[in-house]
Amino acid sequence: MKVLVTGGCGYIGSHTCVELLENGYEVVVVDNLSNSKKDVVDKIKKITKHDLTFYQGDVCNLTLMDQIFAKEKIDAVIHFAAYKAVGESVTNPLKYYQNNLDSTIVLCEVMSKYNVKKLVFSSSATVYGNPKKLPIKESFALSPTNPYGKTKLMIENILKDLYISDNTWSIAVLRYFNPVGAHESGLIGEDPNGIPNNLMPYIMKVATNELPYLNIFGDDYDTIDGTGVRDYIHVVDLSKGHIKAIEKVLQDTGIDYYNLGTGCGYSVLEIVNTFAKVNNVKINYKIVSRRPGDIACCYADPSYAYEKLKWRATKGIEDMCRDSYSFVMKNKEHGYKNK
Ligand code: NAD
Numbered sequence: 001m002k003v004l005v006t007g008g009c010g011y012i013g014s015h016t017c018v019e020l021l022e023n024g025y026e027v028v029v030v031d032n033l034s035n036s037k038k039d040v041v042d043k044i045k046k047i048t049k050h051d052l053t054f055y056q057g058d059v060c061n062l063t064l065m066d067q068i069f070a071k072e073k074i075d076a077v078i079h080f081a082a083y084k085a086v087g088e089s090v091t092n093p094l095k096y097y098q099n100n101l102d103s104t105i106v107l108c109e110v111m112s113k114y115n116v117k118k119l120v121f122s123s124s125a126t127v128y129g130n131p132k133k134l135p136i137k138e139s140f141a142l143s144p145t146n147p148y149g150k151t152k153l154m155i156e157n158i159l160k161d162l163y164i165s166d167n168t169w170s171i172a173v174l175r176y177f178n179p180v181g182a183h184e185s186g187l188i189g190e191d192p193n194g195i196p197n198n199l200m201p202y203i204m205k206v207a208t209n210e211l212p213y214l215n216i217f218g219d220d221y222d223t224i225d226g227t228g229v230r231d232y233i234h235v236v237d238l239s240k241g242h243i244k245a246i247e248k249v250l251q252d253t254g255i256d257y258y259n260l261g262t263g264c265g266y267s268v269l270e271i272v273n274t275f276a277k278v279n280n281v282k283i284n285y286k287i288v289s290r291r292p293g294d295i296a297c298c299y300a301d302p303s304y305a306y307e308k309l310k311w312r313a314t315k316g317i318e319d320m321c322r323d324s325y326s327f328v329m330k331n332k333e334h335g336y337k338n339k
C-alpha cells in the first residue's frame with residue numbers, strides 16, 4: 001500500500017511517516033518546506049531504515065500534483081499540509097484561506113481524477129471553539145473563533161459535500177487536541193520558528209535558557225490551580241492514530257470524525273512542574289494576565305476513536321515532557337535555535 005503524505009516533513013507528518021514505514025506502507029511525501037527542513041527526510045529514513053520518495057513542491061500546484069499521481073500508484077492520502085499559526089491567521093487571514101483551502105481543493109481534484117478516494121484529513125479541536133460542556137464529543141456544535149480554525153471547519157464542510165456528491169469516497173477527519181512530545185530517538189520533533197506561541201515549545205526555550213521565563217496566562221480560571229487546562233497528546237500516539245485511520249478508510253466508504261486526544265486535562269502548572277521534575281531543570285515563570293481568546297478548560301472524549309478505530313493514547317505527560325526535552329537537547333547544537 002502506498003500512502004501520499006502532504007506536509008510529511010512537518011511535526012506531525014514526519015512522525016506519521018515513521019509509523020507508516022514501520023507498519024509496512026510505502027510512503028511518498030510532498031512538502032514545500034515552508035515550515036520544515038529537507039533533512040527530516042533523512043532522519044525518517046535513519047529511524048526506520050526504510051526508503052521513501054520525496055517531492056519538494058506545493059500541494060496547490062495542480063501540475064505537480066497531477067505528475068505525482070501519474071507517476072506513483074497512490075492508494076491513500078494523509079493531508080497534513082497547511083499553515084497553522086492562530087495569531088498569524090488573524091493578522092493575515094487570506095494567506096490561511098488561500099493555502100489551507102486551495103491545497104485541499106487541488107488535492108481532492110487530482111485524487112478524483114486518479115480515482116484515489118481514500119483520505120485522512122488533519123483537523124483540529126479548535127473547530128469546537130468554546131465548548132459548552134466537557135469532555136468534548138464529536139457531535140458538539142462547531143464554532144471556531146479564528147481564521148485558522150475557520151479554514152479547518154470550511155475544509156470539513158468541503159469534504160462532507162464531496163462525499164455527498166460521490167459516496168465512493170472514504171474520509172476520516174481527525175480532530176487533534178494538543179500535540180506535544182517527540183520521537184524517542186530525539187531525531188524528529190517540533191522545531192518552531194521564532195518565539196513560540198504554544199506552551200510546550202515555549203517551556204523548551206526556557207529550559208534551554210533561550211528565553212528567561214514562561215509567561216503563564218492567568219491563574220484565575222475555574223480549574224484545579226487556576227491555570228488553563230488542555231488535553232496534551234504525545235505526537236507518537238497521535239501518529240499511531242493515523243495508521244488506524246488509514247486502515248479504516250482503506251476498508252470502508254463514508255466520512256467520519258474522530259477526536260484524537262487522551263481524555264485527560266492537565267493545567268499549565270502541572271505541565272511546568274512535571275517538565276521540571278522529569279528533566280531535572282528549573283522552569284522560571286511569571287503569572288501574567290489571561291491571553292485573549294483562551295478558554296479555561298478543553299479536553300476530549302476520545303471514546304469514539306476507540307470504538308471505531310480501536311485506537312487510544314498510551315503515553316502520559318511524563319513521556320511527553322521527557323521526549324520533548326530530549327529532542328531539544330539533542331538538536332540544540334544542530335540549529336534547533338535558528339532555522
Ligand atoms: P507543520 O507546520 O509542522 O507541518 C505542516 C507541513 O506542511 C510543513 O512541513 C510545511 O512545510 C508543509 N506545507 C504547508 N503548506 C504546504 C503546501 N501548500 N504545500 C506543501 N507543503 C506545505 O504542522 P504540524 O504541527 O505538523 O501540523 C500538521 C497538520 O495538523 C496541519 O494541517 C495542522 O493544521 C494540523 N494540526 C496541528 C496541530 C498542532 O498543534 N501541531 C493541532 C491541530 C491540527
Ligand code: UD1
Pocket residue numbers: 086087124125126149177178179197198199200202214215216217218227228229230268291293294
Ligand atoms: C492553541 C491554538 C489552537 C490549536 C492548538 C494546537 C490558540 C488561541 N489556539 O491552543 O487553535 O489547535 O494550540 O496545539 O492559539 N500558555 C501559557 N503560556 C504560554 C503559552 C501557553 O500559559 O506561553 C497556556 C495557555 O493559556 C493555555 C495552555 O498554555 O492554557 C496551552 O496553550 P497552547 O499551547 O497555546 O494551546 P491552546 O491554547 O490549547
